[in-house]
Amino acid sequence: MANTNDLDGVVPLAEALSDPTRRGILTVLAREGYAYPGSLAALLGVRATALSHHLRALRRAGLVVAIKEGRWQRQELSSPDLRAALRDLADDQEVEGLFLHGLTGQRATVQPQHAPSRIPSTHPHHQPRDLTREQRDAFRRTATLSRLAKNAALAGKGPAPVHPVNTPRYQPERLMHSPVATHGLRSLSLFSGGGGLDLGFERAGYEHVASYELLQDAANTLTKAHPEWQVYGGDAGDVNNVRWSQWKGKVDVLHGGPPCQPFSNAGRQKGVLDPRDGWPAYLRAVRAVRPLAFVAENVPALVSKKFTDYVEQLITGPLGRDYTIYQLLLRGEDFGVPQKRRRVVWVGFRRKRDAARFIPPTPTHAWVEPGQSAPADLRHTMGVREALGLPDIGFDCLSPTIRSTLTGPRHTTSILNSTAAQRTFAKLQVWPNGVAADREHARAFVAANKHFRLSVPDVALLQGFPQDWPFQGATYMQLGQIGNAVPPPIAYSVALSVAATLA
Numbered sequence: 001m002a003n004t005n006d007l008d009g010v011v012p013l014a015e016a017l018s019d020p021t022r023r024g025i026l027t028v029l030a031r032e033g034y035a036y037p038g039s040l041a042a043l044l045g046v047r048a049t050a051l052s053h054h055l056r057a058l059r060r061a062g063l064v065v066a067i068k069e070g071r072w073q074r075q076e077l078s079s080p081d082l083r084a085a086l087r088d089l090a091d092d093q094e095v096e097g098l099f100l101h102g103l104t105g106q107r108a109t110v111q112p113q114h115a116p117s118r119i120p121s122t123h124p125h126h127q128p129r130d131l132t133r134e135q136r137d138a139f140r141r142t143a144t145l146s147r148l149a150k151n152a153a154l155a156g157k158g159p160a161p162v163h164p165v166n167t168p169r170y171q172p173e174r175l176m177h178s179p180v181a182t183h184g185l186r187s188l189s190l191f192s193g194g195g196g197l198d199l200g201f202e203r204a205g206y207e208h209v210a211s212y213e214l215l216q217d218a219a220n221t222l223t224k225a226h227p228e229w230q231v232y233g234g235d236a237g238d239v240n241n242v243r244w245s246q247w248k249g250k251v252d253v254l255h256g257g258p259p260c261q262p263f264s265n266a267g268r269q270k271g272v273l274d275p276r277d278g279w280p281a282y283l284r285a286v287r288a289v290r291p292l293a294f295v296a297e298n299v300p301a302l303v304s305k306k307f308t309d310y311v312e313q314l315i316t317g318p319l320g321r322d323y324t325i326y327q328l329l330l331r332g333e334d335f336g337v338p339q340k341r342r343r344v345v346w347v348g349f350r351r352k353r354d355a356a357r358f359i360p361p362t363p364t365h366a367w368v369e370p371g372q373s374a375p376a377d378l379r380h381t382m383g384v385r386e387a388l389g390l391p392d393i394g395f396d397c398l399s400p401t402i403r404s405t406l407t408g409p410r411h412t413t414s415i416l417n418s419t420a421a422q423r424t425f426a427k428l429q430v431w432p433n434g435v436a437a438d439r440e441h442a443r444a445f446v447a448a449n450k451h452f453r454l455s456v457p458d459v460a461l462l463q464g465f466p467q468d469w470p471f472q473g474a475t476y477m478q479l480g481q482i483g484n485a486v487p488p489p490i491a492y493s494v495a496l497s498v499a500a501t502l503a
């Protein structure tokens with residue numbers, strides 16, 4: 001296969017689409033590690049296997065994908081639907097470049113020259129991608145086109161809106177009642193992010209002692225939500241810089257979710273070798289503060305076989321010397337969250353008598369197919385459309401797992417985690433890319449396939465946050481805080497069960 005790093009003679013897709021006579025080769029620059037063949041194929045209505053073949057070969061050649069043959073290439077500029085789908089794809093920030101080759105002749109083989117990004121990283125753990133100058137230029141062109149389309153839409157020059165502003169039906173705050181009697185337990189939060197655990201503990205009646213979070217925007221979210229909270233952000237929030245003994249005797253429960261990127265399936269699974277591993281700092285804090293109980297959460301991948309040794313030797317083993325530990329695997333849908341979301345939670349008790357009394361949280365809700373009823377003792381978990389207050393289209397289901405994005409190789413406003421997720425959102429008639437800052441903007445920026453475009457408050461709801469939780473920072477940053485969070489209703493149930501044990 002020819003090396004396709006030479007992009008001479010390439011025109012951006014949006015430009016090509018404006019000329020109905022143009023023919024050529026479609027080139028897709030897709031983000032490494034994400035299986036675009038399926039999503040592209042689903043959008044374009046072609047066989048995924050045919051597309052995969054080309055994409056695989058091009059991944060080996062360095063992320064540039066040329067699809068040279070196949071019926072969709074011949075159709076691409078003649079079918080209006082396909083043109084619309086492609087235009088939408090060109091707006092999709094996940095597909096980093098989409099171009100039509102005007103030339104089909106031989107292309108030269110060139111050695112890639114790597115060029116640094118001009119966009120400053122906003123997180124110390126952000127890992128920018130290694131790209132050639134041509135690739136960066138291509139991305140910039142696409143980003144510019146995408147921005148122009150969005151600005152035009154927001155200035156009222158795009159297609160007329162097709163969806164009214166939605167009024168959600170799901171109100172997670174109503175599921176998290178504060179206890180009638182105060183128990184007076186005090187909680188300290190590490191790796192607080194946008195506050196999923198913090199919110200759950202607060203609703204469960206805990207007195208908030210302090211939060212530590214490296215990312216200043218996330219710390220700002222906590223301060224905005226609760227100006228009375230003691231929040232440490234940036235360097236002051238770096239758990240590696242804190243003298244934890246200052247909190248000894250002042251904290252009953254310490255909670256936190258050390259960064260999960262080293263362990264998640266979407267990450268690179270380097271585990272202990274990954275500098276982002278926050279567990280050593282978490283252990284240091286527990287040892288110094290000596291709380292009555294700790295709560296630690298992470299992605300389920302951490303309890304997979306691959307990490308058994310890591311978990312035993314570096315988490316449960318050392319913590320188990322002073323604490324009796326329960327390992328829980330919790331699902332969002334069991335607590336009313338309209339999303340497929342799994343979290344592993346460890347709860348440790350310092351006193352044996354507390355550990356003996358602990359009763360793990362039990363489901364309050366159940367997801368059942370529309371038209372069927374939940375078991376008598378459980379409330380029904382809403383699907384995406386019901387939760388967001390969208391009209392009945394005869395289909396509804398839980399949201400696919402929302403991805404977490406803050407420290408990945410690229411900042412994005414898509415919440416997609418997989419190709420399967422793309423298919424599910426398509427069936428839901430919900431557009432999960434280019435998430436808008438608010439509902440008015442989502443309504444104005446019509447998706448090419450006319451599906452309902454999500455906004456930040458909608459994504460917050462799908463993660464179990466109240467829609468007005470004041471996430472701070474740029475849109476991708478707000479989405480990162482949401483995607484990284486423990487759904488507050490899960491946090492609330494765990495916090496209540498711990499309070500019932502200690503109080």
Ligand SMILES: C[S@@+](CC[C@H](N)C(=O)[O-])C[C@H]1O[C@@H](n2cnc3c(N)ncnc32)[C@H](O)[C@@H]1O
Nearest residue numbers: 191192193195196197213214238239257485486
């Ligand atoms: C999985 S998220 C935690 C989400 C949080 N538990 C919630 O429910 O919203 C991990 C957080 O740890 C933060 N973090 C990473 N390294 C850190 C460090 N050294 N000190 C403090 N926070 C850190 C990340 O910025 C991220 O917000």
